Amino acid sequence: MLGWMRNFIDNYTHGMYFPKIQIMDIIEILIITVIVYEIMLWIKNTKAWMLLRGIIMLGVFILVAWIFQMHTILFLAAQSINVLAIAAVVVFQPELRRALEKLGEKNILNSINPFDKNRDNERFSDETADSIVRACYEMGSVCTGALIVVEQAIRLNEYEMTGIELDCKVSSQVLINIFEHNTPLHDGAVIIRGDRITSATCYLPLSDNMSISKDLGTRHRAALGMSEVCDALVIVVSEETGLVSAAMGGRLTRGIKREELREMLSQIQYRKSEQKRFTIRKGWRRR
Incomplete structure (x- = not known):
């Protein structure tokens, strides 16, 4: 029986080449898989998805031109590739920058980056x-x-x-006084790093997301826009309704409760490498 199986395998595998797989080959495949996966996530979550669709359509058009030997179109396409590549870098500069910033957030880099060691004391307190x-x-x-x-x-x-x-300690009295009507610092955003307010009256980028509600004002658009270009938690208090909203990761959650806001702050209070020491609480509810 074993001899028959051996002959069967030899007959069907005769002349076939089986490469010798080493441990470095497996590691290389895993690295490439992770890189491709991260690129696909980046393309999906940014405007680069529209660019990819355009490139696919352009590629199909060039393929048709090649099949029917449309020499003028092929010549123009060949001459335009370099220009289009540079134009894509310019147009998608914010997305490319965000992708590099996300790469810098990975724990594997933070663990070997000596310049991030002084960031440990900048997480805010309860x-x-x-x-x-x-x-x-x-x-x-x-x-x-x-x-x-x-x-x-x-x-x-x-x-x-x-x-x-400003560079002052965070307190509820200071924050309320900053945003009080008709005070010099009430217009714009406050930036908090660690336990200190670093600046006030800061200008934030407005979101160009066309799907957000039309009744949102400049503050909410600035909060959403800021969350699209960085990993910060942006909190908005509406001057019209008094509702508290929060934006993070390009998502705006409107009308959150006090407990939900406290939970959001708890989830970002510690660095990712430190979260294993603390209880992971249930995520907040989206409305």
Whole structure:
């Protein structure tokens, strides 16, 4: 029986080449798989998906031109490739920058990057989180508009430069006073790093997402736009309704409760490498 099976395998595999697979080949395949997976996620979650669709359509058009030997079209396409590549880099510069920033957030890089070691003491305390929540809902009760950015891994230095430097400890009284009507600092956003307010009256990028509700004002569009270009948690207090909303990762959650906002702050309070020491709480509800 064994001899018959051996002859059967030899007959059907005769002349076939089976490469010798080594451990480095497996590691290389895994690395390429992860890279391709990350690229596909980036394409799916950004405007690059529209670019990919356009490239596919252009490729089909060029294939048809090649089949029917349309020499002029093929010549123009060959001459335009370099120009289109440079144009794509310019047009999608924000998305490419975001992709590189996401790469820098990975734990494998943070663990070997000596320049990130001083970031450990910049995670905010429970007192800071409670102060942010208290200030937001006290301002919401009297319909005082507010825009608060809580920094995470990505530095927001370029946005801090658009405002006024404060460098003061976070407290509910300070936040309420900043956003009080007719005060010099009430217009714009506040940026919080660790337990300190770094800047006020900061300008944030507005979202160009056409699917968001038309009744959203500039604060909400700025919060959503900021969450699209960085990993920060952006909190908005509506001046019209007093409702508290939060944006993170390009998603805006409107009308959240006090407990939900506190839960959001708890989930970003510690670095990813430290979260294993703490209980992972249930995610917040989206409306």
